[in-house]
Each structure stands twice: as structure tokens, then as C-alpha cells.
Amino acid sequence: MRPKDRVFKKIVILTGAGISAESGIPTFRDPGGLWEKYRLEDVATPEGFRRQPEMVHAFYNQRRRDLLKVKPNPAHYALARLEREYPGQVLVVTQNVDDLHERAGTKNILHMHGELLKVRCEECGHVFREEGDVSVKTPCPKCGRPGGLRPHVVWFGELPFHLPEIEMALKQADLFVAIGTSGTVYPAAGFVVIARRSGAYCVELNLEPSAVAEYFHEHRYGPASKIVPLFVEELLKNAKDF
Ligand code: OAD
Numbered sequence: 001m002r003p004k005d006r007v008f009k010k011i012v013i014l015t016g017a018g019i020s021a022e023s024g025i026p027t028f029r030d031p032g033g034l035w036e037k038y039r040l041e042d043v044a045t046p047e048g049f050r051r052q053p054e055m056v057h058a059f060y061n062q063r064r065r066d067l068l069k070v071k072p073n074p075a076h077y078a079l080a081r082l083e084r085e086y087p088g089q090v091l092v093v094t095q096n097v098d099d100l101h102e103r104a105g106t107k108n109i110l111h112m113h114g115e116l117l118k119v120r121c122e123e124c125g126h127v128f129r130e131e132g133d134v135s136v137k138t139p140c141p142k143c144g145r146p147g148g149l150r151p152h153v154v155w156f157g158e159l160p161f162h163l164p165e166i167e168m169a170l171k172q173a174d175l176f177v178a179i180g181t182s183g184t185v186y187p188a189a190g191f192v193v194i195a196r197r198s199g200a201y202c203v204e205l206n207l208e209p210s211a212v213a214e215y216f217h218e219h220r221y222g223p224a225s226k227i228v229p230l231f232v233e234e235l236l237k238n239a240k241d242f
Helices: 045-050 053-069 074-085 101-104 162-171 189-197 224-241
Strands: 011-014 089-094 107-113 114-121 127-129 149-153 174-181 201-206 219-223
Touching: 011 074, 011 162, 011 189, 045 053, 053 114, 053 149, 074 089, 074 101, 074 224, 089 162, 127 224, 174 189, 174 224, 189 201, 201 224, 219 224
Parallel strands: 011 089, 011 174, 089 107, 174 201, 201 219
Antiparallel strands: 114 127, 114 149
16 A cells, blocks of 8 residues: 555654765765764773763764754755644654754654763763763763763663654554664664554655665655655645545
8 A cells, every 4th residue: 555545643754864964964884974984882882982981072072063063954844844734643763863853843753862962961860951062071060970971872782762652653653654774773673564563554765775675665765855855745745635
């Protein structure tokens, strides 16, 4: 059954680095991606942070500065429009730590890998918004202790956020869409299987087939800024005509 044949009650959209690529944020695994320049073990694991906290802070400080210079692209705006105008529920589950979905207007969103503009105190658990630089000397604004702050992002070996809520949404979804993700990092890469088993129609929107492409009913390949607005337009038109 193709999307044009029906109106969906519950849509879950999984996004990955590919949706923000055209805003100027490098992806992880494409040529020139972050994992070509940095060792994942150094900057994206708790062990790496324990070994070289200043270097890891410097890496995230730079990513935070870079994020503040970029803007959402038409793919982010299209998803915000879908949430505003679609007659069914729309939930965005993002692996991205940027805030471009929110800046485009998306409200119903879960950041499963955390948020770059948030910092957490490992001493007292306080999570707060931070646009500036952080170091091993920065004191926690709540408990006042220095040395306990870390980026509020999920590192390899840590459990992603919001998993029970995401799993429930996937099981109730009748449309699952994955956008701009390589399908190589679990558990997100397995979401299509959960959604499909529960009866959702599954669509992949990406530059190229992902590692889990075979589990989707339908595929559309191209740059997110082009294919996402077209797909959203189609969903909205079908809902109106239905
Ligand atoms: P990847 O870098 O693994 O994959 C990005 C995907 O986006 C690839 O399949 C590209 O083909 C596609 N892509 C690139 N440019 C695109 C464009 N303009 N339009 C559409 N698609 C495009 O990024 P993720 O799948 O998001 O985790 O990576 C998943 C996780 O791995 C990240 O959240 C991060 C990383 O390690 C953590 O840090 C925990």
C-alpha cells in the first residue's frame, strides 16, 4: 500500500545526520565526515572523555560554535510543516544532537542521542542549556562543583535516551519514515524492523540506500532538501483529498 492510498494516524520520523548535511553540518560516515577526522573512541566514548577531558570538551565546544553558525534547511522546515498541518500525529525521533528541527518549528521531538546545546553535571545530574564553551574547570550552575560537567550527548557504550517512549511510538505507528541515516548504528537502525513488524508502512528517504534499506517498503533517493519537501507535500495533499 503506497502512502497515497491512505491517511495515517500516527507518523514516526527518524532523522539522522543526512538531514542536516545541507545546512553545513558534516555527517559521520560520508567522505569528509566526522569519523574520518576524529577517532570515535577518543571523542564519543566515556573512556575517551575520562582519558582526555579537555580535548573532548574542545571538540564539543567547536561543534557547538559551528552549530550556532548554521540554519535549518528546507527538509527541517518541511517536517515542521507536516507536524503543523497533518491531520494525524507526527513524532520526530532524531539521532542528531543539533537543534535545527526545533529552530525550524518542530515541537514533538525526541533527541535519542542527546543535545549539543545542553550540558550535564555528573555530580548532581543537573542538565542545562549552554551555548558557550565548557572546560574541566567550569562549575555546575546548580551544585557549584567544578570538574563534573560533560556534554549532554549519548556516547558509544551508553544507553540512548527515551527508548521506552520511542518503542511504544514505533509499535503504534502506521507510517515510519527514516531520513538521512546510514542505518549502521543500533538501536536506531533497528527501528524500521519494529515499526514494520507492527504494521507500519516504511519509507526511506536518503542520498543512497542505507544498510537496512531492504526492510523499507519504499525508497526515495536524493538530497533531503529536495526529497523531503516533496514527500511532505504529497502526504498533505493526500490527506486533503482523502
Ligand atoms: P551517518 O553519517 O552514518 O549517515 C548519514 C547518511 O545520510 C548517509 O546514509 C548519507 O548517504 C546520507 N546523506 C548525506 N547527505 C545527505 C543529504 N544531503 N540528503 C539526504 N541524505 C544524505 O549518520 P547517522 O546515520 O545519523 O551517534 O549516524 C548515526 C549515529 O552515528 C549518529 O547519531 C552518531 C554517529 O556515530 C552518536 O554519536 C552516538
